Amino acid sequence: MLKVGIIGAGRIGKVHTESITKYVPNAEVKAIADPFMNDATAEWAKSMGVKEVYKDYKEILNDKEIEAVLVCSSTDTHSQISIEALQAGKHVFCEKPVDHDLGRIKKVLDEVEKSGKKFQVGFNRRFDHNFRAIKETVLAGKVGEPHIIRVTSRDPEAPPAEYVKVSGGIFLDMTIHDFDMVRYLSGSEVEEVYAAGTVLVDPAIGEAGDIDTAIITLKFANGALGVIDNSRRAAYGYDQRAEVFGSKGSVATANDAASTAVISTEEGIVSEKPLYFFLERYMQSFAEEVRQFVDAIVNDTEVPVNANDGLQPVLIGLAAKKSLEEGRPVKLAEFKF
């Protein structure tokens, strides 16, 4: 029974706690730490069977029984806490992104190597049943060599401008998942990025210095091309689709809905909208990523999303940002790392 500590009791920290409790039979959450720990959260933790709650995450790092921690704190603390946890001898699962700064990510990667501990990054969508089905189809050779990787990723609602200001921009905040996805689906590294972007959803996003609508073209090391289209707001809900088109055909996924019901009336043939909320849409993937993290520790195997998988999407995101600013395609090699 692997003992786990959760650092950060916000939305995603709670999701991981519940996942481990319900779906990971060979692990248990021993402690949860959050600087804003309060009675309600402590109560919830107790109902989950978690024995200890702290304000200071260092209590978790000092607990010798705890072998692994999940870093679910605010983004700006991810790299620092990860390093401390690795130094304390813990295996680390770090929520995405590891950091927005390449230098700090480098320090994490160095520490991972030095420590010899497991380090997994929280790109949960790889564990989603639909995207996994694409990946398996590609791996089975059914579509041949990949030629075009296509991701459509549109949020159901734009974030408030206040959030946008501290988000790192659409590419590091939202598209970063899609950057991970195209790497995952193509099985190759991105070498060059061209980003076109504009403000069409909410002028406040523009005033906050960001964009809300984007088309990003990618060139992969294996010669394939990729394309991502993003919007901060799809009126019909959370739109999450992908396609791999290759020499022998294509594999594509549609959105998930709450039911398969189709209503036919004088007005038309109506089916259900995509699941709206990301926690609902991706719940199963959150459980699966943590399950596999625990298995990698228990069996001492490779983690499914490693430190380099944490780095690359940030690099692509920074290249996309630069491409947008300078109006030209940008090579990842332009960034020193």
Place this chain on the structure above:
Amino acid sequence: MLKVGIIGAGRIGKVHTESITKYVPNAEVKAIADPFMNDATAEWAKSMGVKEVYKDYKEILNDKEIEAVLVCSSTDTHSQISIEALQAGKHVFCEKPVDHDLGRIKKVLDEVEKSGKKFQVGFNRRFDHNFRAIKETVLAGKVGEPHIIRVTSRDPEAPPAEYVKVSGGIFLDMTIHDFDMVRYLSGSEVEEVYAAGTVLVDPAIGEAGDIDTAIITLKFANGALGVIDNSRRAAYGYDQRAEVFGSKGSVATANDAASTAVISTEEGIVSEKPLYFFLERYMQSFAEEVRQFVDAIVNDTEVPVNANDGLQPVLIGLAAKKSLEEGRPVKLAEFKF
């Protein structure tokens, strides 16, 4: 170039004339006869390149150049005109149903045999791209031995009660196409029928002595079961679907729509309703049945829908009627023929 005469210049007579003109390169319509022939119809015939228009269909029967006639007159004249045409040495394409009376159908069948001429019945749906795809899948053995044949057939609008009174009832007027379809798809003869029916669409239909909603269960000679569901009015339009379920799987068709467009908004995911009007839905099948009729004459091969195919659906329809009246399953063998 096969010369053809059209008897009856109503809706379906006009459809066949246009089909031959546009899509049957080895035939031409030489003459059209209709007791209500008027200037407008004559003008239309001329625009189609038809040289002769008559009030009396006997003019067509007496024309030695005309080798084949299409009987598109009112239902009650089908059998009589067919017999006269066969006796005049013409090949005959007769619109469905041949007749509502078994004795009169028998006379037609006898004359067909005696004459040695081609005789085809207008069950056009067999030539529809969707139903044909089912048939070809079954013939290719892809679904194995047929176990269940299922037809959903719902009209977009109920007919007026006046029409219902002279229609012969839903089973001979509407379901007759479905009876033909289950024979076609199963490749077997119906032996027993149980019909449940009721009036839910329009009370006037009930007052006219008919029903508007029905479930019909069929037993086939090859052991398979069949089921048809009918409604005189589907609010969303003309619903025409079928499925053959067998030992190795199933093949099923959906409705055709005017486009594949799907509109996604806050209200839902909306696709187009089925094509509403039977002439629009089945236009291609009307052309194909006549093309194959002409080919059967020109090449002296079997017609694709023969005299027995004209008889059997009427027998099934009469059995369904009796079943409904007597509240029990009825064997076709109860009818002498």
Place this chain on the structure above:
Amino acid sequence: MLKVGIIGAGRIGKVHTESITKYVPNAEVKAIADPFMNDATAEWAKSMGVKEVYKDYKEILNDKEIEAVLVCSSTDTHSQISIEALQAGKHVFCEKPVDHDLGRIKKVLDEVEKSGKKFQVGFNRRFDHNFRAIKETVLAGKVGEPHIIRVTSRDPEAPPAEYVKVSGGIFLDMTIHDFDMVRYLSGSEVEEVYAAGTVLVDPAIGEAGDIDTAIITLKFANGALGVIDNSRRAAYGYDQRAEVFGSKGSVATANDAASTAVISTEEGIVSEKPLYFFLERYMQSFAEEVRQFVDAIVNDTEVPVNANDGLQPVLIGLAAKKSLEEGRPVKLAEFKF
């Protein structure tokens, strides 16, 4: 925290135990009893946090702390144990069917009334997301008055003949779920049944005195018609669909699949087969039915599937059996109750 006892630790008893543990926050399983209780099962129970395991279910009935029991034992013991549990003052959730014998069901219903305790029957499919979506659409009036209720229910694999012999026959063993479904979807009682059935899947089923392929026509008190088609084996997997067609349109569901992936190659456009195994397909519904049972107890509200809902499908099943034997439609009123 409602304390619950599980009687019967077979497949479904385990499912309910896990459901309560994971998804029903206001209940806990205190004890499990099974005449074949062994170390493996006891171990499993422990891992679920269940404190007590017994061979004799009476230990559970005697436990004053336990307020509700789930009767998951073999079918022939359902009615007897239910009665004893009600007499012991427990609320009862009884797996379907309550019994195959009307007299014994009557005794249960009498005891339910006498005891004033909650009694729910395990027709889980009502709690499935797809069928629930149909029901809600109908209740919202979107399809108007129901005219035709259609259920397609085909198993992925035929049971062994040994099982068939003791199953009570296809209508009480398999179709009973569909009989419940048509009642649920129509919102009306079945008054008459006509069943056509045959042996096409496995001759051994015929030798065991049962059928494996059926079409059942139903007449409802509200005037609507219903139709169910059954097969003991669909080569492509577990086929579970339904449609309600009404005066304003229709609502229909398709099968669930493991992903939305569509693979397009030279061979065709291929999507995933339906979920194969009933526990996988209906897992969410098993959790939901138990959750609502607990809520009904805690809040003292009506159970969502009551004793009469347990009786009616058995009545329909017996009528279907008689219809098949006598080759005629059978009224439920022919059965005394």
Place this chain on the structure above:
Amino acid sequence: MLKVGIIGAGRIGKVHTESITKYVPNAEVKAIADPFMNDATAEWAKSMGVKEVYKDYKEILNDKEIEAVLVCSSTDTHSQISIEALQAGKHVFCEKPVDHDLGRIKKVLDEVEKSGKKFQVGFNRRFDHNFRAIKETVLAGKVGEPHIIRVTSRDPEAPPAEYVKVSGGIFLDMTIHDFDMVRYLSGSEVEEVYAAGTVLVDPAIGEAGDIDTAIITLKFANGALGVIDNSRRAAYGYDQRAEVFGSKGSVATANDAASTAVISTEEGIVSEKPLYFFLERYMQSFAEEVRQFVDAIVNDTEVPVNANDGLQPVLIGLAAKKSLEEGRPVKLAEFKF
């Protein structure tokens, strides 16, 4: 009855001749000219009811009865013949592209203006039922302001390298249709283009100096973004899809198939591949574009695809070519016209 002449009796010349004969009641083809006119073609023309066949297209230009010509000759002659026809007082329907050279297109546009005659360009896909449904949905305001226009356009088979050499390159030969489509669907002009392209389908295409796989990003005057993905070979057939995503939702089309049949077996759920051949896929659109051209002449209204619609896609294509060569986004304003 408008008398029409066809210049060029190749594949598309024949298609237009048949369309006019069958589907355009207010026009007839009086003459066809082709430098390679032979007996077979003359015979075919006769069967279509065309009275005159020529080797020299000037015979058509000199025929005073002929009011309109369709320029279906080889691409390099389009502009010259169009100019001559306009000067001879004919209305002109010119196959796409008008020319690959901007200077020569300019001469055509000047002549169109000077002559006051109708001039339509053969971008037939605008008349396709699916793309038209998107356009009508956008015009009806159902998806709000367009944000992203997306076109997937993949051929079923790559052309031979010999053809590629004289084709003008993928952007002027194949993508030109998609450039027209994004203008049509967006209702706005393209201002900037970025093209990423590579050779993944056939090395011979690369040796011929062209690419076979491309992603093109477009910026529109109205602020929207566009993206086109192209491949010269989709193993599953002709892939022709589009989507307009806007402030209120999206409208998207799927491919057309020969039937709606779905085959479910142990191997999976299989539906039909897209229609393979462009003439089959777009047949209805070829008829419709010519019908509307004739109507525009007869009623003296605007043609649906005018001279500027012929120019813009060539400009976009040249910009895409330059973008690919120079590895940067290219503004259309960089081209003098």
